Amino acid sequence: MATLADRLDHVLGRKTADALHDAFGMTTVEDLLRHYPHRYATQGAELGESRPAEGQHITIIARVESAQEVPMKSRAGKRLAVRLRSDRHSIDVTFFNPHRVKHNIKPGVRAMFSGTVKYFRDKWSLTHPSYLVLPEPRDAEDLVSATPARVRGAGALAGLARTAQDGSGVDMSVFDRALIPMYRATREVESWTVMRCVRQVLDQLDHVDDPLPEWVRDEHGFVGLDEALRSIHLPDTKQEIDRARDRLRFDEAAAVQLVLAGRRHDVEVRSAPSCPRREGGIADEFDRRLPFELTAGQLSVADEIAADLAREHPMNRLLQGEVGSGKTIVALRAMLQVIDSGRQCALLAPTEVLAAQHARSLTKMLGDLAAAGELGAHELATRVTLLTGSMGVARKRAALNEAVTGDAGIVIGTHALIEDTVQFFDLGLVVIDEQHRFGVEQRDALRSRGRDGASPHVLVMTATPIPRTIAMTVLGDLEVSTLRELPRGRSPIVSRVVPAKVHPKWVDRAWERIREEVAEGRQAYVVCSRIGDGDSDDDALFDPDGPEPSGSGKGKQAPPETVSVLEQFEFLTSGPLRDLRVGLLHGRLPGDEKDAVMQAFNAAELDVLVCTTVVEVGVDVPNATVMVIVDADRFGVSQLHQLRGRVGRGGHQGLCLLVTDAKPATPTMMRLEAVAGTTDGFELAQLDLQLRREGDVLGVAQSGTVSTLRLLSLVDDADVIEAARDFSRTVTEKDPGLEHHPGLASMVRAALDAERVAYLDKS
Structure with a gap:
């Protein structure tokens, strides 16, 4: 028998296990069983009454009703026009090389067809699909004595026919099922190889203990984990698939939220320098000189940030807003509040061009309030210092000295600020502009630069508004402030x-x-x-x-x-x-x-x-x-x-x-x-998310190339994420380290590999 924690080489043998590891990074039984089918071949019933969408890839099992060679209208030659009958549906299929397929695709033949839906004159069909000719379903007694039928196939299904014929592939009786699982595959490890491995593992699997407490399963009507894992791979009905996906989707959301809840707890126990507002300081003097009125949104967000800075726990806030909505002025006012408390601020920009631009614009906005140490400087003045990697030795040495002595109240720079040679006298606030342009390790480096073990407050800014579901899931320990208004006089x-x-x-x-x-x-x-x-x-x-x-097995086109x-x-x-x-x-x-x-x-x-x-x-x-x-x-x-x-x-x-x-x-x-x-950035952010999907929400990938999420959609499953967030809070309030919930801790490790968890802990 086997458990989820068992190594695949112990269950499947080293050769197969190595192939699965090289293709998908699988090591354990649980890794394999969490590689869910991405679609199911059917006997046709699942098509229902609705028509499939243009371009949709479908896989069905059907019987050939007719197959005739007919002349092509637009060019010389013939095509094989095939009519399939599947459940209540009649489906047209066209093959353009009839001499290669007509000996296999004949009336009465039962086969699996896999292809892309195309419409012509409001009627859909499949053009040159892959196919697998299936043996007829047999009674149990026939299976013992009958000689195995020859299995034939072409296209993407040819390999399945070949392995079925030599006995190394999947048991062909699986195609008698109403729903046949189809897996994401590679050129080296095809779908039917995964199918065979899954069936072999499920045959040996012990009953799986459920990590979710009974109260949460009852509250949401979830099936147990054992039933969910078996049903999603070998379902008998569409309802079983839906119930399994509901449960496993929640598991993914819960795993993410439990990690983020742990992060929030870690932040709450850290100390940070309290930087309350001070009357008569540089912040008040700057406000008095402003030649324009701040918008209501800017004032509201500023109050949120000011309250956070006054606390003795580190602020972790995202300031998001439209391009030109005035985030910089809000961030500058926050920095001046910290300077009034006798501490320094660092502003991290993604490029030298932007860092230099920030240095110029902040210096210009502050005027003589940025001229500390110079003739004619205001008595409350501070100093704005720029530090970039391409600066000359003398200028860089001077900037480093101003940071470590505390002469510079605001230090602006690129990745150069993260180098070990950069030390601050008393860093109270880190502002990160365009936070998505920095890696987690880079952001973490500044978080550890506070004085006497304290963590500086962190304000991250982005002009690319983040949809609510992304903020809920990925930003975990970040509070979110949003600027929607454009400053007065700005034209769309x-x-x-x-x-x-x-x-x-x-x-x-x-x-x-x-x-x-x-x-x-x-x-x-x-x-x-x-x-x-x-x-x-x-x-x-x-x-x-x-x-x-x-897993497509294809290289990217030029x-x-x-x-x-x-x-x-x-x-x-x-x-x-x-x-x-x-x-x-x-x-x-x-x-x-x-x-x-x-x-x-x-x-x-x-x-x-x-x-x-x-x-x-x-x-x-x-x-x-x-x-x-x-x-x-x-x-x-x-x-x-x-x-x-x-x-x-x-x-x-x-x-x-x-x-x-x-x-x-x-x-x-x-x-x-x-x-x-x-020009609505929030609308475009949602469009961007729908086009790119979620990506690796807990790892380094920024686009939808790799994903820790197998079933959960940040676009469509906000209610699931919300429920998982509530559940994780309930659990971690009493058990932040999950010491008393070993099953949940195991679920987190299974869903989020150790490298991603370590990466996430820094972010």
């Missing part, structure tokens, strides 16, 4: 898609539009997806479509040809914009050169900036009104929204043109049209 940005292949003259019009804005005294960006000097780009480019699904920033710069300066002042900016330029280009653009000494995504976040040039994004289909939804937020930041209307070679009515074009159709 107009966006348009420019289909270059369909309307090439529209691209020419885009360059004319830039010339018109420059003639009015304004400026423009032209953004490209890559640098183009032959090396991999260090400007992050999000691949909106992601790689092939895990990306379509794109225009590099170097090529675009040469084309524009020798062509459409040759008489304008055009600058070039990308991530591989030396730091001082990048800063010089950006300062020239800030000072309106350049009319147009041809650049990569180094301007994606935080760059603030109010005079810039037009952005042309070349090869816009190479960017993700959130990235496009971030980029266009660089224009229209002053009093003039902003315009963003999305240039693409994508064809009309394709998913790529529809995605771009969705971005152009709304």
